[in-house]
Amino acid sequence: MNAADLAAWIRHSAExxxxxxxxxxxLDAAIGDGDHGHNLDRGFRAAAGALPEDAPPGKVLIAAGRAIVSKTGGASGPLYGTALRRAGKALGxxxxxxxxALGAALRAALDGVRDLGKxxxxxxxxxDALAPAVAAYEAALADGADLAGCVRAAAGAAARGAEDTxxxxxxxxxxxYLGPRSVGHxxxxxxxTALLLRGLADVTGEG
Incomplete structure (x- = not known):
C-alpha cells in the first residue's frame, strides 16, 4: 500500500x-447518547477533506486522525483520532x-484505543471488534497471507466481534449506566469499527 491507497481508505470509510x-x-440511541453515527459522519467527512498531498502514508493517517478529533463529538472522536494517529506514527x-507494517500500525491503533479508553x-x-481484528490479521500474516488476505481476515473478525457484543x-x-438493560444491543x-475495517478490505481488495 502507499499513501494514495490509505487516502482512498479514508475517503471510502467516509462514504x-x-x-x-x-x-x-x-444503535447508539438504544444504549448511549444517540449521536454516534452523525458524529462519526461529520468526523470522517472532515478527515476526507484534510488528507495531505505528496505525504507519506503515515502522515495521511495522522492528518485524518487530527481532523476526526477536531470535528467529531462525544467519545468516538478522541478514540478514532488516537487510533489513526498511533497507526500513522507506527508507519513513520x-x-x-x-x-x-500495516499489522504493526493496526496493533498500535489498538494500543492507543486501549490506553485512552481503558x-x-x-x-x-x-x-471488542478491533482486538479480534488485529489478532486475526496477525494470525493470517504468520500463516503467510498477503496484505489483502490479512485485511480480509481482520474485517471478518471485526464483524464477528461486533455481533458478539x-x-x-x-x-x-x-x-x-444501563447495567443489564445494555444486554441485547x-x-x-x-x-x-467493523465498518471501517470492511472499508479497508474493500480498498486493498481492489489491487
Whole structure:
C-alpha cells in the first residue's frame, strides 16, 4: 500500500459511515447518547477533506486522525483520532506499507484505543471488534497471507466481534449506566469499527 491507497481508505470509510450513519445512531440511541453515527459522519467527512498531498502514508493517517478529533463529538472522536494517529506514527516516514507494517500500525491503533479508553475485550466497546481484528490479521500474516488476505481476515473478525457484543453487558462508557438493560444491543463503536475495517478490505481488495 502507499499513501494514495490509505487516502482512498479514508475517503471510502467516509462514504460507508455516511451511508450507515442512521443505523449507527439508532444503535447508539438504544444504549448511549444517540449521536454516534452523525458524529462519526461529520468526523470522517472532515478527515476526507484534510488528507495531505505528496505525504507519506503515515502522515495521511495522522492528518485524518487530527481532523476526526477536531470535528467529531462525544467519545468516538478522541478514540478514532488516537487510533489513526498511533497507526500513522507506527508507519513513520516510509513510502510504502507492506503487510507487516500495516499489522504493526493496526496493533498500535489498538494500543492507543486501549490506553485512552481503558477498555478490555468483553467490556462492550469498539475494542471488542478491533482486538479480534488485529489478532486475526496477525494470525493470517504468520500463516503467510498477503496484505489483502490479512485485511480480509481482520474485517471478518471485526464483524464477528461486533455481533458478539449483542449479549454482553456494558462495563464502560454511557452504556454501562444501563447495567443489564445494555444486554441485547450491538455496541455502536464496535459496529463502526467493523465498518471501517470492511472499508479497508474493500480498498486493498481492489489491487
Amino acid at each position: 460507508l459511515v455516511s451511508a450507515d450513519a442512521e443505523r449507527l445512531t439508532r 516516514d516510509a513510502g510504502d506499507v507492506d503487510a507487516a 477498555a478490555a475485550e468483553g467490556d462492550k466497546t469498539m475494542v 449483542v449479549p454482553m453487558q456494558a462495563r464502560k462508557g454511557r452504556a454501562s 450491538m455496541d455502536p463503536g464496535a459496529s463502526s
